[in-house]
Amino acid sequence: MKESRFCPQAGAYAYISADASAQARRRAWAWLAAFLVLFCSSSVFAAEFTLKFTVPPRAEFYLSTDYVDLGLPQTAGGRTYFRGDNVVTLSFRTNIASQWEIHISGTDFRNTAGTLIPINRLRWQMGNSDYRSMPSDGESLLVMDWHNFTDEILAGQQFPISYLLELAGDEYEGDYISTITYSLFLP
Amino acid sequence: MRKKVPVLLGLVVIFFPGLVFGGLIDYYPEYDAWLALFPGEVDLGLPAPGSSGGDYWETRTPLIITFQCPQPGRNWQLSLNGNDFAAGNHIIKRQRMEWRNWTGSYQSMKPARQELILARSRDFPGNEWILHLLFLYFRLQLDQWEPAGEYASEMRVTLFCW
Numbered sequence: 204m205k206e207s208r209f210c211p212q213a214g215a216y217a218y219i220s221a222d223a224s225a226q227a228r229r230r231a232w233a234w235l236a237a238f239l240v241l242f243c244s245s246s247v248f249a250a251e252f253t254l255k256f257t258v259p260p261r262a263e264f265y266l267s268t269d270y271v272d273l274g275l276p277q278t279a280g281g282r283t284y285f286r287g288d289n290v291v292t293l294s295f296r297t298n299i300a301s302q303w304e305i306h307i308s309g310t311d312f313r314n315t316a317g318t319l320i321p322i323n324r325l326r327w328q329m330g331n332s333d334y335r336s337m338p339s340d341g342e343s344l345l346v347m348d349w350h351n352f353t354d355e356i357l358a359g360q361q362f363p364i365s366y367l368l369e370l371a372g373d374e375y376e377g378d379y380i381s382t383i384t385y386s387l388f389l390p
Numbered sequence: 391m392r393k394k395v396p397v398l399l400g401l402v403v404i405f406f407p408g409l410v411f412g413g414l415i416d417y418y419p420e421y422d423a424w425l426a427l428f429p430g431e432v433d434l435g436l437p438a439p440g441s442s443g444g445d446y447w448e449t450r451t452p453l454i455i456t457f458q459c460p461q462p463g464r465n466w467q468l469s470l471n472g473n474d475f476a477a478g479n480h481i482i483k484r485q486r487m488e489w490r491n492w493t494g495s496y497q498s499m500k501p502a503r504q505e506l507i508l509a510r511s512r513d514f515p516g517n518e519w520i521l522h523l524l525f526l527y528f529r530l531q532l533d534q535w536e537p538a539g540e541y542a543s544e545m546r547v548t549l550f551c552w
Contacts, residue, residue: 250425252429252430253543256433
């Protein structure tokens with residue numbers, strides 16, 4: 204009986220089976236290589252190269268002033284409030300189109316006697332948008348992020364900021380100070 | 391079957407050398423013409439401050455292109471084509487890049503998909519048999535506030551022989 208690789212005689216089975224398996228693997232690799240070669244070569248009619256360069260990320264971020272005095276209170280319609288219109292200008296420019304964020308945070312207003320007015324009573328407004336309350340002391344609030352990236356921000360944009368503090372009537376007299384921080388987070 | 395694989399690969403090497411050498415070499419059997427370039431990637435890297443306040447890039451090591459179309463009476467033309475430079479959704483027009491050959495002066499690359507003629511046979515009369523060699527340098531000047539990113543363009547160098 205003629206020995207066949209596919210119908211081995213008893214006793215030779217294990218050896219021939221391993222050999223056939225190795226050959227099949229080699230054949231599969233060879234076909235894979237040939238396929239890749241043919242697949243990739245189909246569009247090569249000329250020499251190609253990649254020309255590249257990197258524009259580095261940049262950002263400018265500053266405030267027009269480091270001190271704002273809301274002055275004396277005003278009254279209207281039975282309300283008493285402090286108001287500062289466009290008292291700070293936030294200048295911002297970046298060429299980063301992804302993952303940046305600007306946050307605002309602040310400390311509670313304190314006077315020399317140690318009494319305080321919670322900072323979340325202060326409201327702020329950027330440009331012509333609606334007034335928003337400040338986050339509580341120790342927290343921060345998102346002002347804008349990379350989803351707002353526009354050509355204006357790429358060219359440099361200035362955001363006037365106004366503040367409004369309405370008194371609730373439970374405040375002690377005195378000069379109150381708070382530190383408000385704008386933070387730019389970059390990727 | 392085992393004998394067919396090396397034969398197949400051999401044929402690919404002969405007829406598609408561009409693949410075997412990573413797209414850097416191509417061979418035209420009917421004209422016995424060669425085209426090769428090195429390296430396969432020209433990275434201008436990060437910019438230096440430009441003279442006008444913007445960013446400035448320039449190649450330190452040139453792109454070397456060598457070719458031969460060794461048939462008397464044949465004409466040849468070497469051209470460059472490619473797209474605009476892209477990084478994500480941001481595009482910088484290809485024509486803002488400048489190029490020069492070795493001692494030549496810089497000139498603007500043409501807009502994307504327009505063929506830029508690098509060299510042609512009528513500028514080298516009587517030199518059909520020599521191996522032509524080009525050293526291409528690139529430079530770029532941009533405003534400092536272009537969107538950040540790694541911009542790249544796939545460039546194709548084509549040799550026509552006729």
